[in-house]
Amino acid sequence: MKTLPQILSQRVVARSRIFTVEALDLRFSNGAEVGFERLQSGLNGAVLIVPITDDDQLVLIREYAAGMGRYELGFPKGKVDAGEGWREASVRECMEEAGYRPGQVTLLDSVSLSAGYMNHVTHLVAAEALVPATLPGDEPEPLDVIHWPLGDWKALLDEPEFSEGRAYAALLRTLLHKEML
Amino acid sequence: MKTLPQILSQRVVARSRIFTVEALDLRFSNGAEVGFERLQSGLNGAVLIVPITDDDQLVLIREYAAGMGRYELGFPKGKVDAGEGWREASVRECMEEAGYRPGQVTLLDSVSLSAGYMNHVTHLVAAEALVPATLPGDEPEPLDVIHWPLGDWKALLDEPEFSEGRAYAALLRTLLHKEML
Numbered sequence: 413m414k415t416l417p418q419i420l421s422q423r424v425v426a427r428s429r430i431f432t433v434e435a436l437d438l439r440f441s442n443g444a445e446v447g448f449e450r451l452q453s454g455l456n457g458a459v460l461i462v463p464i465t466d467d468d469q470l471v472l473i474r475e476y477a478a479g480m481g482r483y484e485l486g487f488p489k490g491k492v493d494a495g496e497g498w499r500e501a502s503v504r505e506c507m508e509e510a511g512y513r514p515g516q517v518t519l520l521d522s523v524s525l526s527a528g529y530m531n532h533v534t535h536l537v538a539a540e541a542l543v544p545a546t547l548p549g550d551e552p553e554p555l556d557v558i559h560w561p562l563g564d565w566k567a568l569l570d571e572p573e574f575s576e577g578r579a580y581a582a583l584l585r586t587l588l589h590k591e592m593l
Numbered sequence: 594m595k596t597l598p599q600i601l602s603q604r605v606v607a608r609s610r611i612f613t614v615e616a617l618d619l620r621f622s623n624g625a626e627v628g629f630e631r632l633q634s635g636l637n638g639a640v641l642i643v644p645i646t647d648d649d650q651l652v653l654i655r656e657y658a659a660g661m662g663r664y665e666l667g668f669p670k671g672k673v674d675a676g677e678g679w680r681e682a683s684v685r686e687c688m689e690e691a692g693y694r695p696g697q698v699t700l701l702d703s704v705s706l707s708a709g710y711m712n713h714v715t716h717l718v719a720a721e722a723l724v725p726a727t728l729p730g731d732e733p734e735p736l737d738v739i740h741w742p743l744g745d746w747k748a749l750l751d752e753p754e755f756s757e758g759r760a761y762a763a764l765l766r767t768l769l770h771k772e773m774l
Contacts, residue, residue, distance in 0.1 A: 414664055414737075417657060428607040428614040430630050430710075435609070436659055444733040448659035449611050451632075476598060477708035478617055478629035483595055484708040521750070523758040525706050526713075527658035527665040529611075534758065552625040556595075566769070569702070577704040577715065577759030584765050588747070593774065 415441040425449070450529050456492035457522070457533040459501045460578055462586045463488065463510045464540050464562065470586075471510045471542070474556035474573065485558070485573040487582055489534070502537040508549035510557060515541030520585035523578050536582040538589050562590065596622040606630070631710050637673035638703070638714035640682045641759055643767045644669065644691050645721050645743065651767075652691045652723070655737035655754065666739070666754040668763055670715070683718040689730035691738060696722030701766035704759050717763040719770050743771065 417438040426433040432452040439445045463471035470487075477484035488509035492501040502517045518538040525532045549555075560568055565583055568574050587593045598619040607614040613633040620626045644652035651668075658665035669690035673682040683698045699719040706713045730736075741749055746764055749755055768774045 414655075414657075416663065426607040426609040426612065426614070428616070428630055431607065431612070431614050431632065433607070433609040433612045438657075438659065438733075440657070440734045442734050446733040449609055450660040451612065474595075475709075476595075476619075476621070477705075478619065479631040479711040479713075480705055480708045481712070482597065484705075486708070522756075523761065524658075524661055524665075524756040525758060527661045527667070527757055528656075530660040531662070532660075532707075552619075552627040553621045553623050569765070569769075575703075575705040576708055577706060577757070577762040579758075580704065580765055581758040581761035584750070584761055588750075 417441070420445065450531065453530060453532040454491060456494065456496070457535060458489060458491050459498050459505060459535045459537055460487050460489040460582050461502050461506045461510070461537045461539045462582050463506055463512055463514065463542055464538060464586070464590075465542055465559065468562045468590070469559040470562050471512065472558045472560050473509050474558060475551065476553070480575070483573060484575060485571055486576055486579045498535040498537060502539060504547060506539045507545055507547040509555055511544060511546045512539070512542035513545035514539035515543065518589065520589055521581065523581050525578065534578050536578070536585050538586060562586070562592070598622065601626065631712065634711060634713040635672060637675065637677070638716060639670060639672050640679050640686060640716045640718055641668050641670040641763050642683045642687045642691070642718045642720045643763050644687055644693055644695065644723055645719060645767070645771075646723055646740065649743045649771070650740040651743055652693065653739045653741050654690050655739060656732065657734070661756070664754060665756060666752055667757055667760045679716040679718060683720060685728060687720045688726055688728040690736055692725060692727045693720070693723035694726035695720035696724065699770065701770055702762065704762050706759065715759050717759070717766050719767060743767070743773070
């Protein structure tokens, strides 16, 4: 186990409505002193839900992704709200975005986005025993909901609109969860 | 193909040494108007390199990840510098961080981090036909370099220090590249 660097100073250097940038001055165990910047995310993290129907179809959504400036195909996801755990957030988001209430949720893994620059954590959750049920979401337009056979997962990787690294991670964990690898 | 929202306004609302936050006002095709924020990354993107030895060992590095505040196990990676393409950046970073010059590099895929909030793209690159050769990097301390048998990839997913979604994506693409799935 390596000795963690010592934090010499830590302060917020930029803030917008949803982003907070923190500057850190660190001293490594070899004496080197370096300045870093990182994004501060909410403490509760986010959930990414893989809804799987009883006949092994993935339930995907297509929504406008302002970061990339195009529509993105992916799994339902969202922030874990205050007072929620990953279970409650997963059930809520699955109903809001995919239109299903899961009878069973399983935490598959938790992944980071960019460990060097962000403290953001996404919990990857399998949602099974799905029953049609909706909750109103906060999307500006209705989401497209697409069923994709889990057995065709290689073709999903080749879809240009399916692009998030953490969605690949969720798919890999789902294949292991379903004992397909 | 859905009609993209119209961009009503676009401006920088926060900036630090390495982060730039842009605010966007968008009008969706149904008339809904919504404000978004996104992080602007460099135009050239980044590379994440999967170095594979001739005897099918992955070459991993362990380095301090300021975002998560702990050491992270992962693949060599870095920004594509001005004037470079993914090939040049991959060869350079592989020498700087892993200590090998690849004789063959293959673009496996390109992934986003968080398509809704960032325009960041990471190119996933397999690096093979490795020859020991180093270039000086800009790290504050020497990186640990670890060889991990590709056949033991499931155990790698279970390592808590191996946490980035895009690293999972790179591993999945590598398994397909090596015809192991």
